[in-house]
Amino acid sequence: MKILLKGNYAVAEAVRLARVQLVAAYPITPQTPIYEKLSDMENEGTLPGVMMRTESEHSAMAACIAASLTGVRTFTATASQGLALMHEMLHFASGNRVPIVMCNVNRVVAVPWAFGSDQSDSLSQRDTGWLQFYCEDAQEAFDTVIQAYRVAEQVLLPVMVAIDGFFTSHFIEPIEIPDQASIDAFLPSFSIPTRFNEADPAYIANVVNPEQYMGYRQRSFEDMEKTRSVIQEANEEYQRIIGRGYGVVEAVNTDDAEIVLVTSGAMTSTARVAIQSLRDRGLKAGLLKMKALRPFPTREVQEILKNTPKVAVIDRNISLGKGGIWCQELKAALYPLDRRPEVTGYIAGICGADVSPDMIEDMVMKALEREQPDDLPIWVRRDQ
């Protein structure tokens, strides 16, 4: 049975069903409804764990790390400035190998001060050692949070689940919430040993020498590589028990495509409509949805685009001095191919600006017509 829920509440439901033992968070728009919903659950006695109300996101993450080290399942949620403030602790989480799951509700980063959806907040945490998944809608957000715990706890690395602020976080959609028994069947109870023993004290984050440091980093890198099969296995298991699943990428009509449009997050739903419209008009257009940023699905992308002549990437983010971040990642992944597609990068929808199906169709058509694409992105703005 499906119920109507906004994305933020769907995430809160996932946290409840995952039997999270400690939630440490600080409210921030557009994440606040997650915080509020979890508080409500705690108040009603339906949250299995406890809410810890910290004075900042930095402390929220520190609290999650400490709790995780004592062997409990933890969750936090934030957005934008909150994630930026957490930055230092994100490295502590991955370096300490604690399986925290966090939901980041993508919101533009100041300055200027604004609130709309924009992936720059989480994409700029790319190198903190966290797994990152971008979700298209509320149902995927719910399912991904559940899957994230299983992956995180198996590989001992933290996972960030990103949803688009206001689009996914606040839109009310019909979603299906599995029962507790199904979730329990998929997600076993937390059983990471505590690293704190009062009788035999030790501490973490100690100083090491360069050789030791490189050893830990290489080990973490290798473990991140191992997550690829763990992610796949978890998704297959979820598919089996719950009946839904998602790949780290999703290809739609790409086999014969003259051009493939690459998107991520909530914009993908709009792109599906635009691509269908182009197909209906006889254009061989395909769609590639990116879900995983880390680990980056290099092989999957190469396999899908190895015969594609042209690619258009829409980025709802911007890295000054280069371009859209997904576009850069994609280009790097495609470099080893013998016949590399010509890639056109678009910057659109920043700060939650509207990206309509006709705008997407227009972008695809323009990319198709281009002879030699520039490395620089094309800015697509309604007011121009």
Next chain:
Amino acid sequence: MNDRITIEDIKQIAPFSQGSTEIFLTGLWSSRKPVHIDKTSPCRHACPIGNDIARAFYEASMGHYDEALRIFRQDNPLPGVCGRVCYHPCEVLCNRKEYDEAVNIRGFERFLADNGKVDIGREKPAHLRKERVAIIGSGPAGLSASYHLTRLGFSVTIFEALPEPGGMLRYGIPEYRLPKDILDREIGYIRDLGVEIRTGARVGKDLPLTDMRNDYQALFLALGAHGGTELGIKGEHLPGIMDGVTYLRTINLGKKVRLGKKVAVIGGGNTAIDCARTARRSGAKDITIIYRRSRTEMPALAEDVEGTEKEGIKIELLAAPRRLISENGKLSGIECVRMRLGEPDASGRPRPIPVEGSEFLVSVDSVISATGQAPQTEFLKELGLLVDKNSVIEISCETAATNIEGIFAGGDSAGTRAFVADAIASGKQGALAISCYLDGIDIKKAFKNHQIGDQPSFSFQHLLDPEHYPADLKKVVPYNKINTLCFPHGARHDNPDNLTPKEAVKNFKEVAGGIDPSQMPFEIYRCFKCGTCTHCDLCFLLCPDISIMKGKDGYSVRTDFCKGCSQCATTCPRNVIEMGEGSGGRK
């Protein structure tokens, strides 16, 4: 699935230690360390006597009122006097004034003197000296010199010409400003300390100075200035005209002075104000103070001028007497001329210039002239002592020494500023000079050692025990070094008036009251305690490296771990901590 993860597995992938981080001496990588060092407050720097005001406030803030009083009494034997009549330059430079209002320091000093206990036995010197010092005059300068010399171990005798000790404090300042019992009590402590006071002893007349020179190894002349100065106008010698100091002395000796109904007082200083208010209390109805400059230039304290007006006394500003007029050989009026203010004169105040043709008449029965006072020093000439044309004994400022070896002078008779606090300071300076003279020490060097900032004052406590002195006397805390975030705003607690002006003029009861004991803690809390560590723990609590340690007598810095971030120095509410080069810690 993940039940196979053990702590040993985790140790392979994440750093984990059972050692101690103490081996990482991260503090060795910085060269700046915090140093806790108490400094000098601007109020102390402004005080002629050098009272350690901030430290007294700190002691009082912990409820140690007797100790706070003792701190005042280290430098000043007359806190009950100064707590009433001082012109409080401390409050003028109080850092709190920049924030809201100056702390009521004078009111605090009075509160301590009125309510605190004095254990004079604690102040007695450990070692007595064989040298004897004679002090001529028992005013604030003489009393102060005797107190400090006695504490240094010398045997001191004061010779006072008048029947009772106190000089101008007794015979110049009226009872309604300084009750005699307050003065008696503080002089009593000086006697208890071991000072001998011989009253009614007129040196020069009854006791030849030359004899005293044989009996005493040093002399300190603190004669005061008990003679009036002449107005220098026609009619000055008519009956019904008296100089201010003589008037006040006569009244304070318990005698009556017939003034009539209409009285004019010439002058704008404290003596003029005291004369006018005394005359008011003695029955004169119509009193006018005539002053040649404007209100701003009046040397009297603003609060006293205000009190005078409340008591119905007129103040005729920008007016100067030209001549005194008589009718039938009896004083009947003063012809005055209007003045205007010109360029500043030698005193720095605007020069008053007569406006020709503006003469006007003030009708009077008597005139009190309070335009200045002079020492009576003729008898000193027998010794060959140098005295200037105004009868002021010539001394070297820094050494208080006259032209004759072994004779020193201070207070009004040596040209010190005519305020009580300055006279007390001058006596203290004289004590240091005499002590150095008898020890054969260079006074200039000694003074510099104990000097407060760049002021003519010094710390007596530092003189007694420089090794254990808790503060740097040369570093004065400026307002911008106060962390005002630590202090809430709050209104000043002024001394209340005990009497309404209507009641006040009927008698000589003290007008100003003491601060209520229930209010005093709030005023004590208002004080920033500039430069005095109050052990507030802010440095201890805020240190990000847990490198500030609390000890019994203050804080220490673990320099091996302090990274020199200066959080402590920046946040210290009262500028006790500063960043210094080197190993750091409390010096």
